[in-house]
Amino acid sequence: MASSALQISMVVSSRSSDFLGSHSFTATNSLRSRNVSLPGRMPGVCRCVSAPSAEETAFKTKVARNANMAKLQAGYLFPELARRRSAHMSKYPDAKVISLGIGDTTEPIPDDITSAMAMRAHSLGTFEGYSGYGAEQGDKKLRANIALTYYKDLGIEETDIFVSDGAKCDISRLQLLFGSQVKMAVQDPSYPAYVDSSVIMGQTGLFQKDIEKYANIEYMRCVPENDFFPDLSSISQADVIYFCSPNNPTGSTATRDQLTQLVQFAKDNGSIIVFDSAYAMYISDDSPRSIYEIPGAKEVAIEISSFSKYAGFTGVRLGWTVVPKELLFADGFPVAKDFNRIVSTCFNGASNIAQAGGLACLSPAGLKAMQNTINFYKENTKIIVDTFTSLGFNVYGGKNAPYVWVQFPGRSSWDVFTEILEKGHVVITPGSGFGPGGESFIRVSAFGHRENILEAAKRIKQLYQ
Amino acid sequence: MASSALQISMVVSSRSSDFLGSHSFTATNSLRSRNVSLPGRMPGVCRCVSAPSAEETAFKTKVARNANMAKLQAGYLFPELARRRSAHMSKYPDAKVISLGIGDTTEPIPDDITSAMAMRAHSLGTFEGYSGYGAEQGDKKLRANIALTYYKDLGIEETDIFVSDGAKCDISRLQLLFGSQVKMAVQDPSYPAYVDSSVIMGQTGLFQKDIEKYANIEYMRCVPENDFFPDLSSISQADVIYFCSPNNPTGSTATRDQLTQLVQFAKDNGSIIVFDSAYAMYISDDSPRSIYEIPGAKEVAIEISSFSKYAGFTGVRLGWTVVPKELLFADGFPVAKDFNRIVSTCFNGASNIAQAGGLACLSPAGLKAMQNTINFYKENTKIIVDTFTSLGFNVYGGKNAPYVWVQFPGRSSWDVFTEILEKGHVVITPGSGFGPGGESFIRVSAFGHRENILEAAKRIKQLYQ
Numbered sequence: 001m002a003s004s005a006l007q008i009s010m011v012v013s014s015r016s017s018d019f020l021g022s023h024s025f026t027a028t029n030s031l032r033s034r035n036v037s038l039p040g041r042m043p044g045v046c047r048c049v050s051a052p053s054a055e056e057t058a059f060k061t062k063v064a065r066n067a068n069m070a071k072l073q074a075g076y077l078f079p080e081l082a083r084r085r086s087a088h089m090s091k092y093p094d095a096k097v098i099s100l101g102i103g104d105t106t107e108p109i110p111d112d113i114t115s116a117m118a119m120r121a122h123s124l125g126t127f128e129g130y131s132g133y134g135a136e137q138g139d140k141k142l143r144a145n146i147a148l149t150y151y152k153d154l155g156i157e158e159t160d161i162f163v164s165d166g167a168k169c170d171i172s173r174l175q176l177l178f179g180s181q182v183k184m185a186v187q188d189p190s191y192p193a194y195v196d197s198s199v200i201m202g203q204t205g206l207f208q209k210d211i212e213k214y215a216n217i218e219y220m221r222c223v224p225e226n227d228f229f230p231d232l233s234s235i236s237q238a239d240v241i242y243f244c245s246p247n248n249p250t251g252s253t254a255t256r257d258q259l260t261q262l263v264q265f266a267k268d269n270g271s272i273i274v275f276d277s278a279y280a281m282y283i284s285d286d287s288p289r290s291i292y293e294i295p296g297a298k299e300v301a302i303e304i305s306s307f308s309k310y311a312g313f314t315g316v317r318l319g320w321t322v323v324p325k326e327l328l329f330a331d332g333f334p335v336a337k338d339f340n341r342i343v344s345t346c347f348n349g350a351s352n353i354a355q356a357g358g359l360a361c362l363s364p365a366g367l368k369a370m371q372n373t374i375n376f377y378k379e380n381t382k383i384i385v386d387t388f389t390s391l392g393f394n395v396y397g398g399k400n401a402p403y404v405w406v407q408f409p410g411r412s413s414w415d416v417f418t419e420i421l422e423k424g425h426v427v428i429t430p431g432s433g434f435g436p437g438g439e440s441f442i443r444v445s446a447f448g449h450r451e452n453i454l455e456a457a458k459r460i461k462q463l464y465q
Numbered sequence: 466m467a468s469s470a471l472q473i474s475m476v477v478s479s480r481s482s483d484f485l486g487s488h489s490f491t492a493t494n495s496l497r498s499r500n501v502s503l504p505g506r507m508p509g510v511c512r513c514v515s516a517p518s519a520e521e522t523a524f525k526t527k528v529a530r531n532a533n534m535a536k537l538q539a540g541y542l543f544p545e546l547a548r549r550r551s552a553h554m555s556k557y558p559d560a561k562v563i564s565l566g567i568g569d570t571t572e573p574i575p576d577d578i579t580s581a582m583a584m585r586a587h588s589l590g591t592f593e594g595y596s597g598y599g600a601e602q603g604d605k606k607l608r609a610n611i612a613l614t615y616y617k618d619l620g621i622e623e624t625d626i627f628v629s630d631g632a633k634c635d636i637s638r639l640q641l642l643f644g645s646q647v648k649m650a651v652q653d654p655s656y657p658a659y660v661d662s663s664v665i666m667g668q669t670g671l672f673q674k675d676i677e678k679y680a681n682i683e684y685m686r687c688v689p690e691n692d693f694f695p696d697l698s699s700i701s702q703a704d705v706i707y708f709c710s711p712n713n714p715t716g717s718t719a720t721r722d723q724l725t726q727l728v729q730f731a732k733d734n735g736s737i738i739v740f741d742s743a744y745a746m747y748i749s750d751d752s753p754r755s756i757y758e759i760p761g762a763k764e765v766a767i768e769i770s771s772f773s774k775y776a777g778f779t780g781v782r783l784g785w786t787v788v789p790k791e792l793l794f795a796d797g798f799p800v801a802k803d804f805n806r807i808v809s810t811c812f813n814g815a816s817n818i819a820q821a822g823g824l825a826c827l828s829p830a831g832l833k834a835m836q837n838t839i840n841f842y843k844e845n846t847k848i849i850v851d852t853f854t855s856l857g858f859n860v861y862g863g864k865n866a867p868y869v870w871v872q873f874p875g876r877s878s879w880d881v882f883t884e885i886l887e888k889g890h891v892v893i894t895p896g897s898g899f900g901p902g903g904e905s906f907i908r909v910s911a912f913g914h915r916e917n918i919l920e921a922a923k924r925i926k927q928l929y930q
């Protein structure tokens with residue numbers, strides 16, 4: 001029973017540990033087994049046939065499981081991390097485990113922003129302030145402010161902006177938009193939601209265990225040898241190219257020249273770029289913060305972004321997607337019109353309270369407060385970069401991103417993960433969890449309270465000096 | 466140009482009128498036309514070739530438009546209503562138009578609930594109160610409270626509940642779960658999102674204009690002659706049956722006996738029921754409020770619900786879906802495990818502030834306050850029912866739902882819509898907008914301030930007495 005319960009919890013994909021994983025399924029199964037294997041205890045009932053297994057007695061519908069869901073691999077990254085962390089804490093109950101694994105913000109949301117959300121909540125209790133359904137595309141004023149703040153002089157208008165409940169949700173809505181017949185290209189390593197949502201949508205073949213890749217996806221290898229920018233000439237076909245800069249997990253940021261190459265590639269091949277700029281405000285140098293800084297990008301690119309890592313909105317849920325009206329399908333139909341239909345049918349707008357928070361984020365005080373929070377995390381990043389650099393590691397990322405990418409040549413990412421957890425009680429993320437191109441790297445997140453970052457740095461120094 | 470702009474705005478599907486519909490596309494097109502047709506005005510440029518059309522000059526990607534998106538019909542119901550309302554207001558600028566069309570709540574959210582949300586917003590600004598990513602499945606305490614409040618003694622547990630940003634969003638996630646290979650059955654008339662999300666997912670054939678139905682959907686006719694309960698024996702195949710009770714739009718509520726038949730049908734045929742109970746708290750009699758009141762339903766049914774119409778959360782965004790662990794695909798795989806994977810990959814949890822509001826809704830004070838709001842809308846419903854009844858119409862619904870379904874035998878729903886708008890300045894919803902089974906009916910929503918409901922009743926009496 002223990003091993004079957006474990007198997008079940010491995011298949012369940014969740015970042016959190018409190019879901020219906022092993023516990024509740026096990027409970028149900030054992031209840032069922034008891035019901036059938038101990039008939040003598042049921043008053044007035046005597047079954048003289050041999051007891052069937054729980055599997056045999058359970059009612060099954062005739063609806064076939066979606067074959068695309070069955071393609072998904074069991075060991076989804078973040079729940080596996082959570083499972084290993086829990087196991088470690090059981091083994092060392094007195095250890096103070098520090099998590100620099102999942103990229104979750106830790107610092108309070110600035111007051112100007114929380115006050116605006118609280119005020120909006122209160123106003124919903126008044127006749128004057130109450131409002132019901134908002135536009136699925138988001139509040140007009142927020143859309144206009146996003147356009148003005150992040151896309152001024154780039155030709156992106158209010159009507160090109162779709163406010164959402166976060167980039168992860170919009171990635172999935174974009175997959176619905178494109179449907180099952182497109183072929184995707186993705187940076188390797190990359191944020192797992194791009195690939196998993198593509199699998200769910202039916203765009204891929206089966207997972208090929210030997211190469212750790214799904215069939216019918218173009219994996220664009222991004223490693224130090226190519227400056228984390230893919231060799232575009234090696235791509236055979238790519239309808240939709242997912243590209244994240246500053247990158248999660250490597251922390252690398254594409255230069256203007258590199259993004260110009262990417263846009264030119266899309267133009268030459270008729271591809272659509274989905275550009276994930278969720279970490280753009282972490283950029284310190286003159287790397288482009290938006291794909292639309294590249295001339296011609298409006299005709300080939302969608303951009304997704306988020307307030308999560310700027311304002312600590314990971315739990316508040318607010319993001320946006322830009323679909324320029326200039327972006328057209330092969331038949332000339334505007335992509336924005338189909339995306340609008342997706343948003344109208346499959347979504348009902350972000351929470352009005354979160355949107356009030358978004359407006360406050362974009363006020364002068366809000367922008368300053370967000371930048372202060374970002375600067376705090378960037379100081380953390382510097383501590384992490386300096387720690388690994390001083391130990392002689394090859395360290396990448398960190399400069400324009402809250403992620404540090406550290407190379408352990410010739411070693412397995414999971415082995416390094418285990419070593420740092422076992423000996424330092426620090427959780428990081430094994431690079432191979434982001435795709436085969438991440439093997440022999442680890443990702444260290446800079447989201448954390450300062451004292452935790454300093455303590456983690458101390459332990460890592462002790463471990464590797 | 467005017468007619469092409471109109472066409473564009475008809476294709477765009479949005480409830481709201483402030484999107485990129487006719488206006489921005491028209492502007493873009495005319496800008497493009499000007500650029501190419503008036504070259505003489507561009508300083509230093511002289512083009513001596515004949516001017517190509519905007520269509521010809523625009524860059525197109527080579528990505529094919531998703532064929533499923535192209536199947537969607539142009540005249541999505543609610544934007545069409547908004548368009549006609551706008552046209553009417555331009556024609557009669559002094560008229561006080563009353564909208565009983567779209568089912569949007571109008572009364573303020575009770576104080577206990579808004580205060581809880583404001584307090585949560587403020588706490589996010591503190592070190593003690595801040596939290597980042599929540600569980601994708603929702604806050605554990607909220608899941609437990611939903612199970613306790615709405616499913617006590619029905620065998621539904623905390624782990625069966627998935628908290629969401631609303632029922633409409635979960636309908637779309639359920640489509641992703643089931644994939645493109647299932648055949649759906651749906652009440653006719655029904656809430657448009659069921660059918661449209663099925664079309665987007667690729668489950669249907671083309672729209673058949675003569676019968677106003679998509680191919681490969683089972684439309685289950687619900688009319689007064691069958692007490693708004695479908696003839697289940699006429700269904701040839703149905704993998705997933707969408708069933709809404711109390712019903713939107715007819716306001717009818719299935720009896721215990723009818724739901725027992727439905728569950729038995731699903732058992733006999735191996736179908737999965739998606740039961741939409743978003744109006745359950747409007748039930749006054751002993752009709753079941755949950756499908757799980759029917760024995761055996763846990764093995765064949767999913768239930769979706771929402772705080773929208775109870776607490777005025779249409780803009781706050783909070784709902785839930787119940788996927789019992791007993792519900793299995795044909796191969797024995799639990800549906801809940803795949804839905805958990807969908808939620809984990811395509812969603813990041815409802816806003817933590819909205820979830821704090823949900824917890825307050827389920828406190829004793831919150832439940833009482835929600836019931837007061839519901840009672841207010843039900844008083845509105847009675848005014849509407851009495852108005853049409855006194856005029857001699859056949860009136861359905863209203864008793865257990867905020868919707869009144871009025872029959873105009875032999876007349877087109879859109880003609881009646883136009884008549885009531887033109888002569889009474891009142892917006893209702895034409896029944897045929899919910900499917901061919903709604904023809905010759907209108908839906909009147911009871912969501913409105915009391916004075917507007919009374920004024921609308923007065924005008925309708927003047928019109929039809």
